[in-house]
Amino acid sequence: MTASARYERVVRKAQADGRVPALSVALHRADREPWVFTVGDSGNPVHPLGADTRFRIGSITKTFTAVLVMQCRDDGLLDLDDPIAEHLDVPAHGDATIRRLLSHTAGFQREPYGDIWDTLKAPDATEVLAQLDRAERVLPNARRYHYSNLGFAVLGQLVARLRGGSWTEVVGDRVLAPLGLTATTLNPPPQAAVGYLVDDWSDAARPEPQTDLGGVGPAAQLWSTAGDMAAWGAFLAHPAVADPHGRVLAASTVDEMRFPATVTHDAVWQSGFGLGLIIEPQGKWATHVGHDGAMPGFLASAYGRRGGEGVPDGLAAAVLGSSGTSRVINEIVHELLKLAVELDPADIRPWKIAAPAPREYRSILGHWYSEGTPFVFSWHDGSLRARLTELPPDFPPAVFEPLSGQPDVLRTVSGRETGELLRLTRDDSGEVVRMHWATYRMTRVQQGFDGGSASDGAE
Template sequence: MTVTDRLDRMVRRVQADARIPALAAALHRADRPAWGCAVGDSGAGTPLGPDSRFRIGSVTKTFTAVLTLQCRDDGLLDLDDPVGRHLDLPAHGEATVRRLLSHTAGLQREPDGDVWDTLRAPDAQALVADLARAERVLPPGRRFHYSNLGLALLGRLVGELRGGTWAEVLADRVLTPLGLAATTVAPGPTAVTGYLVDAYSDEARPEPPADFGAVGPAAQLWSTAADMARWAAFLADPAALDPAGAVLAPATLDEMRWPATVTDETLWSAGFGLGLILVPQGERVVHVGHDGAMPGFLAAVYGRRGGEGTPGAMGAAVLGSSGTAAELFDLPHRLLAAAVEHDPADVVPWRPGPPAPAEVRGLLGRWWGEGFEYVFSWHDGALRARGAGDPAGKPPAVFAPVPGRPDVYRTVSGREVGELLRLTRDGTGRVVRMHWATYRFTRAQETFDGYDFRVGD
């Protein structure tokens, strides 16, 4: 069985077992042609296929989060700014941008009113006017509490700072640059019908359409599985899809993927960064993305990072036209794992490189710090360090020279990131001691009182 046959069968099994009227899945990776599979009927009188659009619900939040970080990178806001510094709000202006992004601001889940009874969301004016009636249900920073209201405020913030609507800014600054032409605010002519599938019969009842108005930045978008797989790949590996950083710098995506909180304080099975769900997979693999749910629709969109055999720019999306088929949520994770297991990335052959610079050759090899052994080496044009007992998959610490300070390096990734590494040489120029994050490193194992004062700094 080929890998595409395996993936197809996984999709068809979920569609049948979970009774989903229409199910579309796609896989994007940098080293292979895109894969897609669609099963079922659109329910809209049009063929179900790669151009069929589904509502993606809260996956929309990942786009709003990227727009917010763009504003930060352009100097329009600071993540620790209270949102009221930029918006004229009658209440909750003290909530910071960072806490709104990470769902730790403590705001209630929805805008004021019974939105899910009426399916009438507030417009921009009403969203702000009714904010005084919304509760802060938890103290700020206490814990994760999901809030569509918080992301709606960030969407309004983005529009205000950019001088347009959220939808206009999204199209101009994300969708067009990344070629996501099938991702839209409105459903369009290829939209499938969303259903509630009866629990005790085979009846599928259409759900009413709903425009989310000013809450759109939290849940409004429609898209195809192929577009969403590409978006997931961008969230996991932005440099591959946006090498110039026109949408967002890779370092900013790194920041968004760093866990700000756990979503369950007892299980710790998933985390939340800045607008992104983080799902650990074991063996230093993490899936990053978001789930979505709207009446008649479910979506799960995730990119894969780390691990043996994972190619660059790898993302999967699964979109379905049932609002209750929770089995869908696990499928992108299984598709990503199966693709890596049965069709891993090609092994890149090693080739000799240039020698290490003269100024670092004398420090390469084994050193001891805090009673533990470390190995310093030069690979891929950079100084690196690993614990002698580190597992093979653990990334090394990587250092970069500090301009204007000879023999001083900054840790740019890995252990002690951000800290300095300082070299000490004797009269002959030989490196005899190092200090990393102020801890002493020596060629032989020493106690903490083993400093040799005969060798000056």
Template sequence: MSAALGRYERAARKAQADGRIPALSVALHRADREPWVFTIGDSGRPEHPLSPDSRFRIGSVTKTFTSVLVMQARDEGLLDLDRPISAYLDVPAHGDATIRRLLSHTAGFQREPDGDVWDTLVPPDADGLLAQLDRAERVLPNARQFHYSNLGLAVLGQLVARLHGTTWEQLLADRILHPLGLDATTADAPAQAAVGYLVDEYSDAARPEPQMPFGGVAPAAQLWSTATDMARWAAFLVSPELADPGGKVLAAATVDEMRWPLTTREETVWASGFGLGLLLAPQARRAVHVGHDGAMPGFLAGVYGRRGDGAPDGLGCAVLGSSGTAGQINELVHELLRLTVEADPADIKPWKPAAPAPREYRSALGVWWSEGSPFVFSWHDGALQARLPEAPADRPPAVFRALPGRPDVLRTVSGREAGELLRLTRDDTGAIVRMHWATYRFTRVQEAFDGGPAWDGPEDGSGR
């Protein structure tokens, strides 16, 4: 066993022991290594001993799948994120809630459907969920703040199912699970499902928890899966261009859109946020963990991928456990992602010479000045780039692409001022002598806003 794998296993063993987790299944997925899978404990089913194929309930990780179905429908022109749900569903109340707000948990919907479903263990069916929406509260004004809602994501799941004229379960299988080969992920509990437990706080007793189907609320929390499948899913959420190179499930640009934070979860501690259905957990050194936690009676799950900070391409991790109270399950997924970068970082790719910048952009290279500060323009990876000289090395540069048929007008496609235009001005020889980026003037020497150089001021330095 390599030193890195030994550290992963020790972390998992410690979490299982400290958390008193009856069964724990852990997987790491990355594009440049074989998957690592580890299990420890007892499935609770003698006929199906614990193995990498054991299935665990993943709870609210299900929401990430529903969110991808919503974004598929958006990309196909079936819905608009900023239109109200009443444009697509006949609902008795709260039809003004927009799809974007529901995806980001900022629509103010109460947490659960009407009724004490966690007492009765009888959730409404799909029709009942929508028909009873007038019994649910808007506990906060629309767009006021983050408020987590199973009800909101369940409504979205039923919405996309009806747009396609099928059930949420069938749509999920057809549009995500089968195309990505997530064959161990199912709506119903298979024979190899582990038993979920409530572990007694004051003894080592463990009581099996009931496992009810979630009915119309299924799009929020229904699924069962393996750690291997879920680590692959986490890798898709951070590196869709590798997990789904043809974009048959979702375009990489749309997954990027889902990862952009739309709200923080707390006002005073900005430790995590939400995008379009995805939970975002910032880490040290310009990294972020993207995914979701899950909880259902007797089960907890953590499914996240890592971006930034030298993370290997397609790095995803899943930790699934058969205890409903062991917070170590949700902590371990983040620990393993950090350990991976520390103990087995991405391979360093050797630098190789490449073709020079195209002739028409060579006079753009070097130092330019704007607002009194220098910027360095360079050509790397087939694109014009810009960055502040003092910017941290791990901060991505601004990257530009020329507009079709307009080589002197470029769009900022990523980094600082993303979306803004860079306009080039040339002299009679074709050399670039001035640039305007986001309308700010860039020149080869430091200038004031009136165009005068710093040295062309009063001799006494008075500024008058």
């Protein structure tokens, strides 16, 4: 059975077992044409189900708002630790910081003031801010994770204010257009699928209303296709591949967004939140990065896979479904990503001879000890690297870059002790004989903190 046939079987089974009226799925990777598959019935008599059928993506919208916030930060319009009152005129909760809102740790209540899911009438952009004094801080700031649509609605208004337009205009001009996500829209186009509530006890299904979220739109308004959302997942996981010129964000900024700021449960550490992004650990150093979405009649997921063996550049998947209750929609995105690595892994690139390490760093290479523990330093892909010798070869190493004009002082730019300095000490011949990493002494032989050799024992 081919890889495509295996994918198709997974999707068909999910649609049948989950009783999803329409399911649209896409796999994206840089070295293949996108794989898109649909099964079911759109419920739209004029536009049958196909690759261009649009689905509500719900809270995946938050990832777009988060990217807009990070653009503002990179452009110097805000600091992530600014309280929102520095940028918005709010009647309450102005001390909530932008970083805390992005990571759902500001303690905002989940929804805006009022029972909007009863009335299906959302506040407009002005009302979202004006009614903040009627909304609760259900937890103290920074206490723990608490998901909040209200928090992202406020972030959307923040971006709009700083950019001098509506959130809709800003997301279109600054994200959708540069990445070519032409099927992602604020409102449902004619080819939109019907969203359903599927009856638990029969095969009946009731169409759900299409809800305009108004000022809460930055949290969950958008519609899209599986193809667009798989491409978006690739951007979130592999920005240097999906956006090589940094038109939307620098790859380093997306890296910052992916670093976990909080876990979502205090006892079950199976997922976390970065700055607007969900991080799902998959074992073997792999993670899935993206977001899920839910709106009346629709569930959606878009994730990219990072790390681990065999992961192709730009690997991402999206699953969009027209049922508001079938959680299989949010589960199979992870199954498909794992299956893609298993069935169609990245090509193994042949090893090639490369230039040697620069002469000034050659005496570093090999084994060193710190705190009595062995490390190995090596030179690969144009950079100095280090790892604990006991770790497996596929564990991400620490990577160093020399400071400008100071070749004997290097900054750790990734991996263990990121941000810390590595200082080199040389003998009269120029050989490195001692190093200090994050101020801890590193030597060629195993030493105690007093500088004595372990082999000497007690004197």
